[in-house]
Amino acid sequence: MKLQLAMDVLTTADALALAGKVAPYVDIIELGTPLIKAEGLRAVTAIKDAHPDKIVFADLKTMDTGELEAGIAFAAGADLVTVLGTAGDSTIIGAVTAAKEHGKGIVVDLIGVADKATRAREVTALGVEFVEMHAGLDEQAEEGFTFQTLLTDGANSGVAFSVAGGVNASTIASVQQSGASVAVAGGAIYGASDPAAAAAELRAAIV
Numbered sequence: 492m493k494l495q496l497a498m499d500v501l502t503t504a505d506a507l508a509l510a511g512k513v514a515p516y517v518d519i520i521e522l523g524t525p526l527i528k529a530e531g532l533r534a535v536t537a538i539k540d541a542h543p544d545k546i547v548f549a550d551l552k553t554m555d556t557g558e559l560e561a562g563i564a565f566a567a568g569a570d571l572v573t574v575l576g577t578a579g580d581s582t583i584i585g586a587v588t589a590a591k592e593h594g595k596g597i598v599v600d601l602i603g604v605a606d607k608a609t610r611a612r613e614v615t616a617l618g619v620e621f622v623e624m625h626a627g628l629d630e631q632a633e634e635g636f637t638f639q640t641l642l643t644d645g646a647n648s649g650v651a652f653s654v655a656g657g658v659n660a661s662t663i664a665s666v667q668q669s670g671a672s673v674a675v676a677g678g679a680i681y682g683a684s685d686p687a688a689a690a691a692e693l694r695a696a697i698v
């Protein structure tokens with residue numbers, strides 16, 4: 492299982508500083524949606540230039556113009572780009588077309604999708620790299636939220652998936668046991684007093 496750092500910081504300088512500390516412990520470096528909205532795709536280029544050996548993940552959460560948006564992110568240096576699972580199939584197919592042109596990949600984020608396992612199978616058949624079983628930061632704060640649902644949906648999907656939203660030192664073992672290909676950790680790393688130590692602890696928990 493790969494480990495992905497989600498950088499929900501708001502400046503390129505902060506992202507470069509965080510990635511510089513944490514990169515030795517992670518496989519994938521994600522630029523979060525707020526960071527890309529604040530700084531633009533120049534932030535993607537800056538991270539890829541600083542970490543050419545890492546998989547750079549641009550969390551665009553594209554909902555329309557899949558080929559256009561994915562294409563500009565790949566041109567900026569992204570290796571993986573997200574499209575929302577609630578988007579139409581034509582948007583996902585367009586993004587996959589751009590990925591093939593650039594030799595890169597699309598990840599479908601299933602945030603807000605009620606039946607994640609079924610949609611996961613549908614979009615995987617369209618040629619995406621993997622799907623993201625994702626509970627967003629707002630959903631995590633809702634009453635009754637259960638992390639376990641993400642793991643169950645992933646295991647039931649029968650396709651390659653990541654888990655995002657609440658991954659930390661207490662939950663990462665269960666993520667691996669669910670069969671996930673990637674564990675995504677944001678706040679557990681960037682919110683720690685020592686992000687490198689937090690990432691190292693997560694890395695050590697992966698067997």
Ligand SMILES: O=C(CO)[C@H](O)[C@H](O)COP(=O)(O)O
Nearest residue numbers: 497627655656657676677678
């Ligand atoms: O994509 C995101 C929000 O839309 C977050 O980066 C992702 O959910 C990570 O969450 P956490 O901080 O709980 O690890």
